[in-house]
Amino acid sequence: MEDRITLDHGSGGSMTAELIEEYIIKEFSNEALLARKDGAVVRNLGKEIVMSTDSFVVSPWRFPGGDIGKLSVCGTVNDVLMSGGIPSYLTLSLILEEGFPLADLKQVLQSIKRCAQDAGVQVVCGDTKVVEHGKGDQIYINTCGIGFLKRNLSGQYEEGDLVLLTGSIGRHGAAVYMAREDLPIEGTLTSDCSLLCKEAVAAMEMEGIRILRDPTRGGLATTCIELIEHTSWGMELDETAIPVDEDVQTLCSLLGFDPLYLACEGRMIAIVSAQDAPLLCDRLGKDACVIGTITKQHPGTLLLKTRFQSERWLRKLSGQPLPRIC
Amino acid sequence: MEDRITLDHGSGGSMTAELIEEYIIKEFSNEALLARKDGAVVRNLGKEIVMSTDSFVVSPWRFPGGDIGKLSVCGTVNDVLMSGGIPSYLTLSLILEEGFPLADLKQVLQSIKRCAQDAGVQVVCGDTKVVEHGKGDQIYINTCGIGFLKRNLSGQYEEGDLVLLTGSIGRHGAAVYMAREDLPIEGTLTSDCSLLCKEAVAAMEMEGIRILRDPTRGGLATTCIELIEHTSWGMELDETAIPVDEDVQTLCSLLGFDPLYLACEGRMIAIVSAQDAPLLCDRLGKDACVIGTITKQHPGTLLLKTRFQSERWLRKLSGQPLPRIC
Numbered sequence: 001m002e003d004r005i006t007l008d009h010g011s012g013g014s015m016t017a018e019l020i021e022e023y024i025i026k027e028f029s030n031e032a033l034l035a036r037k038d039g040a041v042v043r044n045l046g047k048e049i050v051m052s053t054d055s056f057v058v059s060p061w062r063f064p065g066g067d068i069g070k071l072s073v074c075g076t077v078n079d080v081l082m083s084g085g086i087p088s089y090l091t092l093s094l095i096l097e098e099g100f101p102l103a104d105l106k107q108v109l110q111s112i113k114r115c116a117q118d119a120g121v122q123v124v125c126g127d128t129k130v131v132e133h134g135k136g137d138q139i140y141i142n143t144c145g146i147g148f149l150k151r152n153l154s155g156q157y158e159e160g161d162l163v164l165l166t167g168s169i170g171r172h173g174a175a176v177y178m179a180r181e182d183l184p185i186e187g188t189l190t191s192d193c194s195l196l197c198k199e200a201v202a203a204m205e206m207e208g209i210r211i212l213r214d215p216t217r218g219g220l221a222t223t224c225i226e227l228i229e230h231t232s233w234g235m236e237l238d239e240t241a242i243p244v245d246e247d248v249q250t251l252c253s254l255l256g257f258d259p260l261y262l263a264c265e266g267r268m269i270a271i272v273s274a275q276d277a278p279l280l281c282d283r284l285g286k287d288a289c290v291i292g293t294i295t296k297q298h299p300g301t302l303l304l305k306t307r308f309q310s311e312r313w314l315r316k317l318s319g320q321p322l323p324r325i326c
Numbered sequence: 327m328e329d330r331i332t333l334d335h336g337s338g339g340s341m342t343a344e345l346i347e348e349y350i351i352k353e354f355s356n357e358a359l360l361a362r363k364d365g366a367v368v369r370n371l372g373k374e375i376v377m378s379t380d381s382f383v384v385s386p387w388r389f390p391g392g393d394i395g396k397l398s399v400c401g402t403v404n405d406v407l408m409s410g411g412i413p414s415y416l417t418l419s420l421i422l423e424e425g426f427p428l429a430d431l432k433q434v435l436q437s438i439k440r441c442a443q444d445a446g447v448q449v450v451c452g453d454t455k456v457v458e459h460g461k462g463d464q465i466y467i468n469t470c471g472i473g474f475l476k477r478n479l480s481g482q483y484e485e486g487d488l489v490l491l492t493g494s495i496g497r498h499g500a501a502v503y504m505a506r507e508d509l510p511i512e513g514t515l516t517s518d519c520s521l522l523c524k525e526a527v528a529a530m531e532m533e534g535i536r537i538l539r540d541p542t543r544g545g546l547a548t549t550c551i552e553l554i555e556h557t558s559w560g561m562e563l564d565e566t567a568i569p570v571d572e573d574v575q576t577l578c579s580l581l582g583f584d585p586l587y588l589a590c591e592g593r594m595i596a597i598v599s600a601q602d603a604p605l606l607c608d609r610l611g612k613d614a615c616v617i618g619t620i621t622k623q624h625p626g627t628l629l630l631k632t633r634f635q636s637e638r639w640l641r642k643l644s645g646q647p648l649p650r651i652c
Contacts, residue, residue, distance in 0.1 A: 041475055053452065057457050092379075213364070222339055
């Protein structure tokens with residue numbers, strides 16, 4: 001077998017079959033995949049089904065703290081969790097650019113395997129396409145996740161509900177930017193790319209849990225607006241309570257980025273009753289903190305109380321300071 | 327809103343939201359999508375779940391008889407059907423190239439909508455990414471289909487089982503090739519791109535049905551080999567029984583293609599007991615025909631009895647005469 005992806009690998013013929021046998025089925029051996037059919041028949045746990053899908057086009061595909069493989073599992077698994085589901089099955093679809101090294105493909109698939117194992121999900125079916133050199137960018141991945149509903153997260157808020165965050169913001173966006181620009185900044189700014197299984201399950205077990213979201217593209221500010229914009233509730237965030245690591249803050253100061261709009265890929269926002277907030281915060285780990293409150297004031301809008309005791313209305317990210325971070 | 331896709335449309339911010347509201351949610355309005363969450367919670371019919379996914383990179387994205395939108399629904403819906411499932415839900419993920427006209431996107435989405443309605447499936451969640459000009463090719467689509475098992479297609483063959491085909495082969499591959507090369511051949515060679523819902527359901531209702539497959543990439547020959555290669559059974563095809571339309575045959579003769587290896591996107595192969603074959607053939611419509619038999623001879627291999635009364639061993643497609651046909 002050649003050591004780079006060729007158009008022949010996308011033919012649907014013997015080269016495609018070889019690629020799938022050698023690279024996919026060997027890595028992800030399970031009953032559904034081994035059936036070698038166009039689709040997978042999977043066990044039904046008798047609960048409501050939760051589905052989520054994402055295509056990943058991150059550039060570069062490898063970045064400090066992860067790669068497109070890890071990201072494509074974390075992203076979709078986390079989205080199933082945020083919808084109140086426990087993820088069980090994953091589909092995996094690759095769009096490879098002609099010339100992509102097979103050694104790199106292997107590395108990506110091993111990241112996927114490791115992360116899928118950590119998440120307790122099985123890769124049950126997939127697809128591989130190859131496009132000519134110059135019609136893609138090395139590797140794009142789509143995953144679709146299927147889970148079963150554990151907790152119906154209605155998003156029905158009450159006055160005084162609290163907004164919890166599991167850790168510091170903006171590390172993923174900053175790390176991908178650093179990797180792309182090859183910036184000579186000291187230190188090791190790594191992505192927060194990680195699974196949110198434990199955090200999400202802990203939150204789903206609280207009686208007072210209202211809703212869960214991970215602040216990915218658009219960052220914390222955009223995600224918080226999406227959590228209230230179609231409701232009769234407003235949200236207030238306390239800037240001094242929002243953790244931003246020093247390395248991320250340095251990058252933002254240098255380049256004029258606002259960390260509130262930088263993507264995370266391993267952080268969770270939980271809106272929970274004031275009563276349950278202390279216990280949940282405790283269970284979410286040492287970096288978890290309360291960053292804001294739900295209010296009947298200014299419905300549909302997001303107010304930031306700044307560190308200078310002033311107030312600032314936050315809007316959704318407009319424009320695209322950092323394309324292709326996921 | 328500008329009339330072309332910009333990187334801002336992929337930001338995850340206000341432009342992304344606008345694109346999703348105006349183009350996706352308006353077209354595919356349903357309860358799961360309107361929840362505007364990262365994932366969809368869907369009804370569970372209490373049966374085994376069938377999943378299938380495909381990424382579509384067909385070039386050009388519009389071809390006689392269809393476009394990438396229609397193809398991305400037919401391809402995945404048909405794969406769920408071939409696995410014995412009745413498709414219910416679809417995810418839709420777009421990778422758009424910067425500069426892609428929004429009018430074209432609208433056209434693709436309308437094809438998807440029409441075809442999804444015909445198939446009785448709901449588009450319940452999705453994702454939109456934008457890549458820089460030159461890092462994609464206008465539009466790539468991934469769909470993942472979820473269905474519920476109607477018939478467990480075990481693939482347990484018996485001596486004398488018959489191989490049925492629902493219509494003439496190779497039209498999709500030939501039509502895409504014609505569109506790509508802008509060939510001045512007379513007539514209207516259109517793709518066979520279509521849903522196989524009726525055909526698959528008719529087949530699943532037969533007691534003697536063994537297995538279903540659609541001969542897409544790699545064509546009839548490659549698909550037939552895949553149906554027997556991991557079994558102790560062989561297959562014999564009768565070349566004179568395999569329908570090839572005159573326009574496809576002309577193109578093949580001119581260019582040296584073998585229609586047995588040209589992709590279909592709306593044809594079904596059914597392997598069925600000899601007893602049930604006549605009734606099923608009747609129910610599959612006027613173009614359906616018996617093209618071969620299952621035999622204990624030469625296990626794992628595919629023999630073609632040619633029109634010249636000679637015999638030819640068929641192998642999987644090797645190499646890639648027609649890249650990116652789906």
